[in-house]
Amino acid sequence: MSEQVRQESVGVQTGETLVDVNGLKTYYDDGGIIDSNPVKAVDGVDFEIKRGETLGLVGESGCGKTTLGRTLIQLEDATAGEVLFDGTDVTELSGTELKNWRRNSQMVFQDPESSLNDRMTVGEIIREPLDVHDWETPQERRERVRELLDVVGLQPEHYYRYPHQFSGGQRQRIGIARALALEPEFVVLDEPVSALDVSVQAQILNLLEDLQDEFGLTYLFIAHDLSVVRHICDRVAVMYLGNVMELGETEEMFANPKNPYTHSLLSAIPEPDPTADKERVTLRGTPPSPRDPPAGCPFTTRCPMKIRPEKYEDIDPDLWVAIEVFREVLRERARAEKSLTEIAKEKLGMETRFSDIDEIRTELFGDLDVPSRVREHVEVAANHVEQNDEHAAREYLADEFGSICDAEDPSMHVVSDTGRTSNCHRHLPDYQEPDEFTPYTER
Amino acid sequence: MARTDATATRGESEPLLSIENLQTAFFTDKEVIRAVDGVSFDIERGETVGVVGESGSGKSVTARSIMGLVDSPGRVLEGSSIRFDGEELTDKSEKEYRSIRGGDIAMVFQDPLTSLNPVYTVGNQIKESLRLHQDMRGAEATEEAIDLLEAVGIPDAARRVNEYPHEFSGGMRQRAVIAMALACDPELLICDEPTTALDVTIQAQILELLDDIQEERDLAIMFITHDMGVIAEISDRVNVMYAGEIVETAPVEELFANPRHPYTEGLLNSIPGNQPGADRLETIEGDVPTPNEPATYCRFEPRCPKAFEECTRVHPEPVAVTDGADDHTAACLLYPEDVSEAEAVELHERRGDGEEVTDR
Numbered sequence: 001m002s003e004q005v006r007q008e009s010v011g012v013q014t015g016e017t018l019v020d021v022n023g024l025k026t027y028y029d030d031g032g033i034i035d036s037n038p039v040k041a042v043d044g045v046d047f048e049i050k051r052g053e054t055l056g057l058v059g060e061s062g063c064g065k066t067t068l069g070r071t072l073i074q075l076e077d078a079t080a081g082e083v084l085f086d087g088t089d090v091t092e093l094s095g096t097e098l099k100n101w102r103r104n105s106q107m108v109f110q111d112p113e114s115s116l117n118d119r120m121t122v123g124e125i126i127r128e129p130l131d132v133h134d135w136e137t138p139q140e141r142r143e144r145v146r147e148l149l150d151v152v153g154l155q156p157e158h159y160y161r162y163p164h165q166f167s168g169g170q171r172q173r174i175g176i177a178r179a180l181a182l183e184p185e186f187v188v189l190d191e192p193v194s195a196l197d198v199s200v201q202a203q204i205l206n207l208l209e210d211l212q213d214e215f216g217l218t219y220l221f222i223a224h225d226l227s228v229v230r231h232i233c234d235r236v237a238v239m240y241l242g243n244v245m246e247l248g249e250t251e252e253m254f255a256n257p258k259n260p261y262t263h264s265l266l267s268a269i270p271e272p273d274p275t276a277d278k279e280r281v282t283l284r285g286t287p288p289s290p291r292d293p294p295a296g297c298p299f300t301t302r303c304p305m306k307i308r309p310e311k312y313e314d315i316d317p318d319l320w321v322a323i324e325v326f327r328e329v330l331r332e333r334a335r336a337e338k339s340l341t342e343i344a345k346e347k348l349g350m351e352t353r354f355s356d357i358d359e360i361r362t363e364l365f366g367d368l369d370v371p372s373r374v375r376e377h378v379e380v381a382a383n384h385v386e387q388n389d390e391h392a393a394r395e396y397l398a399d400e401f402g403s404i405c406d407a408e409d410p411s412m413h414v415v416s417d418t419g420r421t422s423n424c425h426r427h428l429p430d431y432q433e434p435d436e437f438t439p440y441t442e443r
Numbered sequence: 444m445a446r447t448d449a450t451a452t453r454g455e456s457e458p459l460l461s462i463e464n465l466q467t468a469f470f471t472d473k474e475v476i477r478a479v480d481g482v483s484f485d486i487e488r489g490e491t492v493g494v495v496g497e498s499g500s501g502k503s504v505t506a507r508s509i510m511g512l513v514d515s516p517g518r519v520l521e522g523s524s525i526r527f528d529g530e531e532l533t534d535k536s537e538k539e540y541r542s543i544r545g546g547d548i549a550m551v552f553q554d555p556l557t558s559l560n561p562v563y564t565v566g567n568q569i570k571e572s573l574r575l576h577q578d579m580r581g582a583e584a585t586e587e588a589i590d591l592l593e594a595v596g597i598p599d600a601a602r603r604v605n606e607y608p609h610e611f612s613g614g615m616r617q618r619a620v621i622a623m624a625l626a627c628d629p630e631l632l633i634c635d636e637p638t639t640a641l642d643v644t645i646q647a648q649i650l651e652l653l654d655d656i657q658e659e660r661d662l663a664i665m666f667i668t669h670d671m672g673v674i675a676e677i678s679d680r681v682n683v684m685y686a687g688e689i690v691e692t693a694p695v696e697e698l699f700a701n702p703r704h705p706y707t708e709g710l711l712n713s714i715p716g717n718q719p720g721a722d723r724l725e726t727i728e729g730d731v732p733t734p735n736e737p738a739t740y741c742r743f744e745p746r747c748p749k750a751f752e753e754c755t756r757v758h759p760e761p762v763a764v765t766d767g768a769d770d771h772t773a774a775c776l777l778y779p780e781d782v783s784e785a786e787a788v789e790l791h792e793r794r795g796d797g798e799e800v801t802d803r
Contacts, residue, residue: 198497199713232715268644270650270672271675360598360599
């Protein structure tokens with residue numbers, strides 16, 4: 001780890017570290033007394049943000065990017081780990097100290113429709129942080145608000161208007177003005193342009209860049225739109241299921257993604273060019289529940305480049321995908337809610353909607369040539385399911401077809417000269433690198 | 444996709460859907476909002492027509508007008524014509540409409556959770572449309588519902604058919620909605636931003652699915668979106684809408700390679716990914732106006748970088764961008780390109796007055 005950190009700091013020339021996040025975890029506990037099974041929204045992330053840079057945070061919905069952003073500015077309590085802000089661990093702050101620190105870090109929210117109070121005038125909204133922190137005199141506060149309106153491209157007469165009189169783009173400008181009121185150093189932008197149309201989106205992105213230059217702001221830019229991220233961010237962290245999968249400089253990562261997840265995510269963006277002819281890796285299924293993440297690598301259930309156990313390395317890729325889907329179906333079933341009747345039926349060994357396994361088996365393996373060494377294992381698992389023992393079936397399949405990806409959590413590997421890191425077992429010397437490997441679905 | 448077939452049949456047989464001067468207005472106490480104002484386009488069998496525009500440009504109202512789903516205070520005005528498979532839809536009664544809606548024309552909406560009923564199982568909802576349109580009931584319908592779910596790529600369909608919408612993930616729900624839309628073997632599928640609420644990886648799955656289904660069933664698709672990337676991926680032809688009007692129509696490659704209307708240019712230039720090196724994004728200043736009065740001028744004029752004096756006076760009509768380019772039209776006074784500005788303005792003026800254009 002220490003070596004990695006050293007390498008990283010060589011790569012980045014601009015500014016010193018402003019925010020340093022170490023082993024941060026944020027769990028949402030459902031408060032169960034006997035058996036608490038928390039949602040692991042952020043599950044151990046490490047990264048740092050340099051002064052004056054824009055770090056992008058991308059990932060699918062539910063991957064924990066918003067929770068991470070909120071934890072950084074202490075809108076959520078961290079479960080473990082630390083957030084060093086200029087060397088101070090802000091997760092330890094409370095009371096007056098916390099309030100004073102909050103001047104330093106602000107947030108712009110996604111939805112400009114719901115983040116502004118409709119009963120307050122625009123002036124009052126922007127002035128509120130100044131009032132809360134008892135900034136200067138009321139006279140000066142009003143002056144400051146007018147100044148801010150000008151900075152974000154609104155008119156002074158907008159002071160006395162109400163939010164409903166503004167369009168989406170203008171409302172987002174109000175949100176930005178409010179975030180800037182106390183001259184923060186660090187701003188978390190949580191999908192600031194997702195709700196806006198393209199032409200308006202471009203205006204806001206330009207504004208954000210201008211403000212950064214003018215006030216030397218440091219941004220954490222959360223987004224799911226990767227083209228926006230490519231435009232505005234210096235470095236990008238790709239999140240999946242509460243973990244950072246890849247972190248590095250934007251252009252480099254977009255041009256040559258190392259991690260299988262980044263690769264799949266980037267290839268899923270539809271390009272605004274009808275003549276583009278690119279190989280697309282379509283991921284199947286959806287991310288697993290953060291309440292019950294898979295053992296080993298978080299991406300193992302959907303990974304198109306998963307490492308196969310040695311004895312199955314030679315089987316047909318289609319068959320391998322079918323086996324993976326079969327396992328996925330069983331995992332899905334475990335997540336499904338069961339009614340009381342179904343639980344009772346299960347206990348009595350009666351047939352439920354979960355005991356039918358033949359149909360799915362025919363669907364998956366029917367058209368394939370399944371060698372007997374694979375068939376026998378699938379059959380054992382299917383028998384377990386018919387006996388209403390899905391758990392045993394899953395365990396059995398995991399033992400038989402699992403690999404290092406299902407067993408061990410991968411560690412961050414430095415994958416380029418600029419200190420880009422990627423979280424994948426394939427970077428280990430024993431395996432083929434992900435960017436040299438053709439995904440199973442493309443063969 | 445099915446582009447070659449579509450161009451081959453064009454001109455020979457009638458298009459599947461033909462919209463002529465569609466006008467839909469909403470009559471409020473304060474003003475009349477002309478959400479769709481004189482829109483005309485065709486959709487051929489097996490073809491995907493993209494409709495792109497910003498929010499408020501009238502894309503969804505166009506789709507709802509075709510489906511006969513415009514509610515009071517809105518209505519489709521006199522003089523509009525929607526011909527589907529040779530039949531005029533605008534004079535149909537609500538009862539007649541009902542057999543077309545969901546039968547021959549099906550629609551997929553943006554948010555799958557609001558288009559599914561939370562208190563019925565997914566299977567039940569698919570069976571409902573099977574019962575209404577194909578009079579299929581009982582075990583037979585269940586069997587068909589399972590087949591449909593499998594056709595849209597839902598694994599373990601036999602179990603899924605008995606589950607409720609909340610037990611499905613976002614992408615699965617949208618698949619289920621598509622299965623419902625396909626239940627009656629429609630000829631035209633209208634997709635109103637079907638992937639906007641989904642993540643890119645799931646969006647890729649749904650686009651792939653639509654592509655497969657279209658190939659399998661020779662379906663015509665009208666695809667509404669604001670995402671230029673999605674449009675580039677899925678459509679054969681594109682209509683660009685602005686403030687209730689179609690400002691440019693072209694085959695998809697032509698549109699992206701050679702955008703003619705200043706609005707289309709602006710729209711393409713403001714996509715962040717299109718210019719990775721560029722420091723600043725090009726923007727279109729201002730916002731989309733609300734079309735609340737008859738258009739006697741160009742509605743894009745206040746935001747247009749190329750506007751000139753006539754733009755405030757003459758309403759631009761869709762014309763071929765150059766002589767002979769019949770499949771690429773733009774509603775802008777700068778076109779047709781090969782005549783002088785004054786001539787072009789005059790042409791638009793004449794067209795606007797409803798005169799027959801004889802010199803073409």
